[in-house]
Amino acid sequence: MSGKKPVIKYYKKALELAEAGKYGEALEVAREIRSKHWKNMALYRMVPQLAKAGKYSEALELVKEIKDGYWKGNALASMASELAKVALELSKTGKYDDADNVFDKALKIARKIRDKYWKSKALKSIALKLAKSGKYGEALEVARKIEFIDWKNEVLANITTGLTKAGKYDEALEIAKEIKDRKIRKRIIAQIKENCIKTANHYLDILSSNGKIDEFINSPKLIKKIRKGKINDEVIDFVKNIGEYMKEKEELIKEIKELVKK
Numbered sequence: 001m002s003g004k005k006p007v008i009k010y011y012k013k014a015l016e017l018a019e020a021g022k023y024g025e026a027l028e029v030a031r032e033i034r035s036k037h038w039k040n041m042a043l044y045r046m047v048p049q050l051a052k053a054g055k056y057s058e059a060l061e062l063v064k065e066i067k068d069g070y071w072k073g074n075a076l077a078s079m080a081s082e083l084a085k086v087a088l089e090l091s092k093t094g095k096y097d098d099a100d101n102v103f104d105k106a107l108k109i110a111r112k113i114r115d116k117y118w119k120s121k122a123l124k125s126i127a128l129k130l131a132k133s134g135k136y137g138e139a140l141e142v143a144r145k146i147e148f149i150d151w152k153n154e155v156l157a158n159i160t161t162g163l164t165k166a167g168k169y170d171e172a173l174e175i176a177k178e179i180k181d182r183k184i185r186k187r188i189i190a191q192i193k194e195n196c197i198k199t200a201n202h203y204l205d206i207l208s209s210n211g212k213i214d215e216f217i218n219s220p221k222l223i224k225k226i227r228k229g230k231i232n233d234e235v236i237d238f239v240k241n242i243g244e245y246m247k248e249k250e251e252l253i254k255e256i257k258e259l260v261k262k
Helices: 004-019 023-031 036-052 056-064 069-092 096-112 116-132 136-143 149-165 169-176 182-209 220-227 233-261
Strands: none
Touching (some): 023 036, 036 056, 036 069, 056 069, 096 116, 116 136, 149 169, 149 182, 182 220, 182 233, 220 233
């Protein structure tokens, strides 16, 4: 095989076969490509497809055939990212043990990557998926291993956003302090505090309408702080405690409704 056109023809054919799930045939065609660049690129493109199909061992074996360090790192990063996507979907369907196993596989693959750029990219993808699945602690551990500051800041900001939505303001504020970019850090902390105060005022309104403020708040100063938009540990604790109370109440109501249906 000689000339650029035949090379591209074989490259496209290999990808078409891989997309059709004919991985054996695709690999045979890819191996026929004489151009190292196009062969490495074809093999790289096939790796995440194999991972997505659950053929993890085959994907790793295929990576060994990629001779160029750039494409090898890229392939491993793509595979790790694909596995993280699979883990997230498993988590969404309640298959938490399976999700944990796939996340572990993704991390093992990321650790194999020697190139700092591709390793950081893989870790970023895994950390973001962990955060989306609510595994903020694990996501933070992975984020701290990312060597590219901009990506690390992005992941840390994402984690704090998730924690804020979950009402874990104290944890969110602590993690926000790790963001190196001053502007991003300042913006994220402001968002956390704004959300906390908004939630605190919402809870005050609910308690007031139900005549239960005195049951939960002994200090009039706390009410004034919340109404004035001030935030401290006392305000955060108030939001946390009321949030847990509201959740327990909702779960109790749900249980009663289920019993009534029966």
